[in-house]
Structures are given as structure tokens and as C-alpha cells.
Amino acid sequence: MAAARAAKEPAVTEAVEGVPLPDPDAVRELAHSPAQARVRGHMQRLAENPEAIPQVILLEGGSASDRLSMALFWTALLHCRGPEPAAEPAQMSMLGAMAPVPEAEPEPEERPCLTCTSCMQALTGANRDLYLLDGREEMIKIDAVREVRSVLGEPPRDHPVRVIILAELHNSRIETANALLKSLEEPRPGNSFVLLAPQRERLLPTLVSRSFVLTLAWPHGEDVQSASDDGETTARLAEGFAVFLETGKGWFSITGGKGAVSRNIGLGFCNALERAILAVLTDRAGSDRLAGALASRLDPQALRGLDIAVDQAAQALGMQVNPALTLDWLATRAVSLARDTTLRKRMG
Ligand SMILES: [Zn+2]
Structure with missing residues (x-):
């Protein structure tokens, strides 16, 4: 060889x-x-x-x-x-x-x-x-x-x-x-x-x-089956996260099922979220659903806050903290950052 x-x-x-x-x-x-x-x-x-x-x-x-x-x-x-x-x-x-x-x-x-x-x-x-x-x-x-x-x-x-x-x-x-x-x-x-x-x-x-x-980018196709299953779940989480950010609804029913989120899926989602944040901050959100939701709800200051939260969530996952709870915390944090953004906009 x-x-x-x-x-x-x-x-x-x-x-x-x-x-x-x-x-x-x-x-x-x-x-x-x-x-x-x-x-x-x-x-x-x-x-x-x-x-x-x-x-x-x-x-x-x-x-x-x-x-x-x-x-x-x-x-x-x-x-x-x-x-x-x-x-x-x-x-x-x-x-x-x-x-x-x-x-x-x-x-x-x-x-x-x-x-x-x-x-x-x-x-x-x-x-x-x-x-x-x-x-x-x-x-x-x-x-x-x-x-x-x-x-x-x-x-x-x-x-x-x-x-x-x-x-x-x-x-x-x-x-x-x-x-x-x-x-x-x-x-x-x-x-x-x-x-x-x-x-x-x-x-x-x-x-x-x-x-x-x-x-x-995450592997796709039948190359790595479990990774592609994980990828599917990550995509569902991304969609749910976008909806939650826009409406405050629906997130907990995704993560609530027993074993719905594994540690790897949690880390995969953190990666996806981080990529989306980077895309928005560098003006390359394109048609990405998650990046689009972030761009419409979070100003740059909030995006940086979310980036730090993603880091903390990934670290928590690395330390075996319950993945569903970790992602719930992250989603709640994002909504709170969106509220801060709205307040800042109102105050001009
Ligand atoms: Zn060459």
C-alpha cells in the first residue's frame, strides 16, 4: 500500500x-x-x-x-x-x-x-x-x-x-x-x-x-451509518432550536424523550450551532435555517454570548452532564439573549 x-x-x-x-x-x-x-x-x-x-x-x-x-x-x-x-x-x-x-x-x-x-x-x-x-x-x-x-x-x-x-x-x-x-x-x-x-x-x-x-462538515451518505443517524437528529435539533428562538415553543418536546439526545448528538449540535454563529458573524448565513434564525433574533453581542454558552455546553457534555439538560440550558440561554437583543433595539 x-x-x-x-x-x-x-x-x-x-x-x-x-x-x-x-x-x-x-x-x-x-x-x-x-x-x-x-x-x-x-x-x-x-x-x-x-x-x-x-x-x-x-x-x-x-x-x-x-x-x-x-x-x-x-x-x-x-x-x-x-x-x-x-x-x-x-x-x-x-x-x-x-x-x-x-x-x-x-x-x-x-x-x-x-x-x-x-x-x-x-x-x-x-x-x-x-x-x-x-x-x-x-x-x-x-x-x-x-x-x-x-x-x-x-x-x-x-x-x-x-x-x-x-x-x-x-x-x-x-x-x-x-x-x-x-x-x-x-x-x-x-x-x-x-x-x-x-x-x-x-x-x-x-x-x-x-x-x-x-x-x-458532518459525514453523509451510508459512509458512517451512526454518524448519519446522529446527523439527522442534529438537523431536527437545529430546526427545533430555530423555532424555539422565534416562538419560544416546541423545544422541550424534542429533547424530552428518554435518551432522545446522546452525548455525541449533543456535541454534534454544539458544532452545528457554532458553525451557524460563525456564519452569521461573518455574513455568510445564506439559506441555512439555523443561521437565519440566529441572524434575525440575535445581535452581534448576543451571538458572542451564545458562542460562549456553546463552549460551556460542550465542556459540560465532555464532563458527562446530562445531554438533554445541557441542550435545554443552551436553548433557554439563547432565548434570553434574544430578549436582551430586543431590549437593546428598543433602547436604540
Ligand atoms: Zn501540486
Whole structure:
């Protein structure tokens, strides 16, 4: 399999032998799917200025394979050199006026091309500047983190930035996360860490606070059945939340059934709500039902208040607080913020 085989030098990537990376075609398809346009756009903007690349990105949401695919996409984005010209323009252009003009650097939004050698090396893991610490089937070992730490001070080998992916980091022991934290304490330019986990709440808060968090769209289709069932419930909650915000009615009958809301569904809904808040604050509510309700009832101050409440709710869910009660609290909080908004409007 293509699993990082050619990356012989960094011993840590040997850990992925036998567990295949996502197929490059699947990465291409996911990376260009409309559902992931938001994350893709964020990544492209983040990569525009190599000096300003976040030290740590946390990719949450989606399926495990989606997260790894987008992490490989990020690697390709940082390593892409653009489509290779057919001839050898550098030499030929020295020969005179008839020479083809060397291809221009691709525009940021066209990166990564996902076809050039650098992109292919990123997608197949055959890359000396890509470290994959793979927690998909086994926990990431603390030794692997220490080994990566030992190379952080060295410049990357073939590209401007070294990428260190920690896949499904939430499956690892707390010591491993702590070792990682130590690696992040002293900023090392030229290194980009990518942490993958279903939800940020499943990682140490100290790791999350150091991360630029990007939330992938939820998986759909029969890809992950339980996730798609959860997605359906999340959609019902979103609709109910919108109605409750507008009319003050109907919410408790949704969450009231015994076991109607699981912890995962609660976290999924928190993610959806957070995305909707972000969409409204950045003027991209579009036709989204939940975002539309938020936009009509909450002013920016209230939206920020709700954002904090969502964070608190997600933390409570992480600490095993009853999911239905947590979401009820969140919905009530939203209605109260809507009232504050109305009062502020009346007072001009
Ligand atoms: Zn490329």
C-alpha cells in the first residue's frame, strides 16, 4: 500500500505501515466537495503567508478518514509547487526568445494542484517533511512524539514547512498529549502540527487553546451509518432550536424523550450551532435555517454570548452532564439573549 512507505527516514512514519492512507482520488474528491468549501477556503487563506501559518491546526468533525484526508490536503497545500511544465523552461528560456515562458506560480486558490510531484508525495505519505503519528488503530506512542520533538529544531528537508499530523489523537494517553504540549511550548518556525479528533472536547483544553480549530462538515451518505443517524437528529435539533428562538415553543418536546439526545448528538449540535454563529458573524448565513434564525433574533453581542454558552455546553457534555439538560440550558440561554437583543433595539 501507499502508506508512507517511501518516507524511510523518519522512523515514526513507519508506524502507518499496513494502515492505508486514504486513496488520493478520495482526498481530491473530498477536498473539492462543496461540503468542505469552508474548511478548504480557511486552509488556503492560512497557507497564503508562510510566515503566518498557525503552529497548530485542530481538525474536528467529519469522519476519521475525512480528517486525515484534509490533513493530507493541508500538507499538499503547503508543499505544492504547481503543475509541472512539460518542457524544461529554465534551460530553454536561456536559449532565447523562442523559449516557452515558465509557468507562473499558481494562484493561492488554485493550490494545491493535487497533481504535481510534491502534492503526490503529500497524498501518498512519501515525503520526508511529513510525519504521520497514527492513532487510528493503535494509540500514538509517547516515544513517537519524543522522536518528532528531536527533529523540530532542524530545518525541513525538501519543503518550506514540515507537517506533523497526529491522527485521532484523542485515543492516546494523557502522557502523550503532555509530551506533545512540551513540543509546542517553544515555537519552532517551519513546523505545522495538525491534530485530528472527532470533537475538540476530546482533547486537553491546553492543546485546544493553542490550536486554530477547523470544523469539517458532518459525514453523509451510508459512509458512517451512526454518524448519519446522529446527523439527522442534529438537523431536527437545529430546526427545533430555530423555532424555539422565534416562538419560544416546541423545544422541550424534542429533547424530552428518554435518551432522545446522546452525548455525541449533543456535541454534534454544539458544532452545528457554532458553525451557524460563525456564519452569521461573518455574513455568510445564506439559506441555512439555523443561521437565519440566529441572524434575525440575535445581535452581534448576543451571538458572542451564545458562542460562549456553546463552549460551556460542550465542556459540560465532555464532563458527562446530562445531554438533554445541557441542550435545554443552551436553548433557554439563547432565548434570553434574544430578549436582551430586543431590549437593546428598543433602547436604540
Ligand atoms: Zn501540486
